[in-house]
Amino acid sequence: MSLPNAESQLQAHLGDWFVDSDWQPALHAVMEAEGDVDKASAAVDSLHKAAVARSGLKLKIPARKIPRVKPQQSLLVKEDLISKVELLKSHNCIFGDVPTSVAVTWLNPAQPGCPRLSE
Structure with a gap:
């Protein structure tokens, strides 16, 4: 070059x-x-x-801006998550107590007879 x-x-x-x-x-x-x-x-x-x-040298890397989730969107996501957990529980895909929305980080209903959550 x-x-x-x-x-x-x-x-x-x-x-x-x-x-x-x-x-x-x-x-x-x-x-x-x-x-x-x-x-x-x-x-x-x-x-x-x-x-x-060299004294005084500072590297500045601009932070990537990530759009914040609006409160209304957060509530809708939480409600949807709770309904999906209840659906899995009704199909016997969750054993024991139903986890709270805070405790649920990843659900993998890849078990026979469990519904797909993306429906």
Whole structure:
């Protein structure tokens, strides 16, 4: 891969976070290695150690946003879970006391005669 191609791909991947001057030492070290993987790896390791030793350096990885479940959805899921547990109990697929919605984490009704919960 050519240097301009590597720079453009880095810029496309990092977007607004790409700062050319931050990447020049690493790109230069890899390009100087000219296909020698060990030499390139050693150069990048050296840059890594220098970056880690630099005071004030902080890595920020943006957290992945996970949509929160709305309270109404939570209630509907809980009611559906309770009805499924009662269905399994009525088909003798649960022995003993019926577990509470908190205690039920995974049901596998793959027993003969047990209904499918996805119906």
